[in-house]
Amino acid sequence: MAAPVYRKATLVSRKENPKGYFHLVIREEQIAQTAGPGQFVMVRGWHTGDPILPRPFDIVLADPLKGVFRLCIKVEGKGTRLLSTLKKGSSLYVTGPLGKSITEFDSSGTALLVRGAGAAAVVFLAETLTKLKKPVFTILSASTKSRLVCRALLEEFSNDVFIATDDGTEGYHGNGTDILDQLITEGKVDTVYTCGSHRFARHVKALDLAGKVKGYLFLEGYMGCGMGDCHGCAVKKDGEDGYFLVCMDGPVFRSRTVVVDS
Amino acid sequence: MRVSPDLSVEIAGVPFPNPVMPASGAYEVDEIHDNFFSPSELGAVINKTIFLHPRPGNPPPRIWETPCGMLNAIGIPCDGAEAFIWDKLPNLRKLGPPVVVSIAGETMEEWIELSELIESTGMADLLELNLSCPNLSDGIPWSTEEKTLERVVSAVVSRVKLPVIAKLSPVVTDIADMARTAEGAGASALSMINTYKGMAIDIKRKRPVLGNVTGGLSGPAIRPLAVWAVYSAYETVKIPIIGMGGIDGPTAAIEFLLAGASAVAVGMYNFIDPFTMKKTIEGIRTYLLEEGYSSVREIIGMAHTRA
Known part of the structure; x- marks a missing residue:
């Protein structure tokens, strides 16, 4: 799996659909060319101290030929609100692709x-x-x-x-x-x-x-870095002691291996 | 042609090629980081604190963003000393920069046993005693009570030849007193500061946000407090100080150097921009060139000079 890059990227388009959810198309060729299903990116569209941390989002689709990928964000707090108001052509800082890509496709349905x-x-x-x-x-x-x-x-x-x-x-x-x-x-x-x-x-x-x-x-988790540095995004293992990290061990987990919160 | 300034510093007799290193627990050396910059460019490398025995860490949520900072209550998960020595330490050793091994003990015996174990590997240049994690449930105040601090530092120092760095907690009445105590107990250097204990409350759930209830505050929010801590300790002790607390680039790093730090560590900002440490090294070099200094050592503690 390709190691992630940290890049200044460009917002190509932004569209709200449905209300409260924004589709962002971002140009960053290397991420678009190396991303796989299940992977995510950390995104920052601000230089402020509040919010300060980048936010994790699943990669909705990646187009390696056009060098773009798409995110769909739900406006929930300060970070997503700022991202939802970025104008076309704005710069974003993106780290990715992160997490494990899904590589098994042997199901019959x-x-x-x-x-x-x-x-x-x-x-x-x-x-x-x-x-x-x-x-x-x-x-x-x-x-x-x-x-x-x-x-x-x-x-x-x-x-x-x-x-x-x-x-x-x-x-x-x-x-x-x-x-x-x-x-x-x-x-x-x-x-x-x-x-x-x-x-x-x-x-x-x-x-x-x-x-x-x-x-x-x-799965998701409160995540500071997305690459195993902060150890924030812990999810409890089922059947043994300890935690997985969503960013490194996931974000996709076999359901029987993790404890699902009530 | 101007000569590139000398960035090398010395911590407890160990030469650092430059004064920038990661803070323990905020930067991993692994293939995920391959596309950023080479950790061989750092002033020193350090591991996430290890204990003698494996620990799971704290239940989530473990982190929470705050204005200009974050609370963390990770709880130092680790696979134990043996796994560290076999799996991780050799990778740190082969990078090139000095290796600082960060350790913590749950008992006095563990501090000693782990220190001796790390020294016996021959792969560490310095030993950092994490005396100040605010998130451990046992709550042993290794660096918040002078007598306890004195006891643990002197016990380790008496058993190992490796230079010992005491990582201090800022949650004390006067950190300069604690710095002096650590120096008196035989510490060869100080890491200042660990996080400030804090908490956040979810107003909908009406409960603390973090699984551990409290956490350690880091990030630019605490920087002025950390700069002051370094400044005040520098006036008190002769041993070198590694300054940290909200360093997000060269300007903040230089503040710490001027306050009296001989080296600086970057923590939380590695999460935000994985190139922060590289940019900090380059920015310090540019600053020295612009200000006309031939060595970074010339500016250490310069803020103390009275006009």
């Missing part, structure tokens, strides 16, 4: 069970699996229709996209895990990746432990 901003994490994987002609079934969940994230991209890179909303404004009115269970029963998927919901993570882990699927979790 993969389900991507995602909610909210967690949808951004699996787009790259969906694209990779589609290029390899592996079946991809995406279950895209949100509280309501207007909060469905990365929908168009996931529709492009999935054999099927199932929508589930808590309020029934679109698609299945209920829990996305019901759709997953149905896909498993039908024998369509043997591997599941999930991101964006502790409830989903617990469900996938239970399926993994029961031997019904290979379950994987995209």
Whole structure:
């Protein structure tokens, strides 16, 4: 895996979709050329002391030919608010690609069970699996229709996209895990990746432990550096003492190896 | 043609090619860092503090951003001394710069055993005693009580030939007193300062943010406090000081040198810009050229000179 670079990069475009979520396309050729599914970047778009630390974001897609990659950020605090207001052509400081890239694609059918901003994490994987002609079934969940994230991209890179909303404004009115269970029963998927919901993570882990699927979790953590220096992003190991670091050992983990917070 | 200024300094008889090194626990030497700059360019290298036995570290959340700084409560996870000596120390040794090995003990016996073990490897040039981590649950005040500080430093010094650096906590009434105590106990140098104990509270959950409740504050927020600590200790002790606390580049590093530090360490800013230490080395060189000094040693403690 290529070692990360730290570069001044350029914001090529910025688009809000849906409200509160911003898609940033950033030009940095080396990152675009070496990034793989599951990897992330640390981004700083400010010279201030507050905020001071760079922020981690999953790489949504990378285009090695154009030398650009895309992020999708949810405006939550000071850092994401600043990033969401950057003008086209602005400079950002980016370290990446970071974390372990997903390299096993031997499943006969993969389900991507995602909610909210967690949808951004699996787009790259969906694209990779589609290029390899592996079946991809995406279950895209949100509280309501207007909060469905990365929908168009996931529709492009999935054999099927199932929508589930808590309020029934679109698609299945209920829990996305019901759709997953149905896909498993039908024998369509043997591997599941999930991101964006502790409830989903617990469900996938239970399926993994029961031997019904290979379950994987995209995890996040408070992260200072993204490259193993600060030891901040700890996640508890399951079945043994100690912690993994999300940045170095993940961010994608086999679900049975980590403790999922309640 | 102007001659490039001499950046070399000496810490406890050990020559450093330049005065910039990482702070312990804030920079790893591994392949992840290959594309940044070579750690062989540093003034010295140092490990994340090790204990004799493996430790898991603290439960998350372990870090929290604050204005111009961050709180950390990592809790010094480590694989233990044996793993360090086999897996990591040889990699530090082969880089070229002097190797500072940062250690901590949970008991007096452990301090001594670990010091002797590190010395026996022949791969360390200096031993830094991390007497001041604010995040350890046992809360042993190794460097906040003069008698305890005196006891641990003198015990280690009496058992090893390696020069000993005492890393001091700023959470004391007068750090100059602690500096003098460490010097009196036989320390060959001081690292000043470790983090300040602090906390943050989540107003929605109405609970402390960090898994450990409290953490150590670092970053530019603490820099003026750290500069003062170095300045006040410099007036009191004769042993060299490695200054640290919120160094984000050459300007801050030079402040510490002028305050009396013979070398400086970069901590949190390695997370923000992995080139910070390299930029700091280059910036010190430029400053010396512009100000007309032939050696960095000329400016150490210069802020104390009365007009």
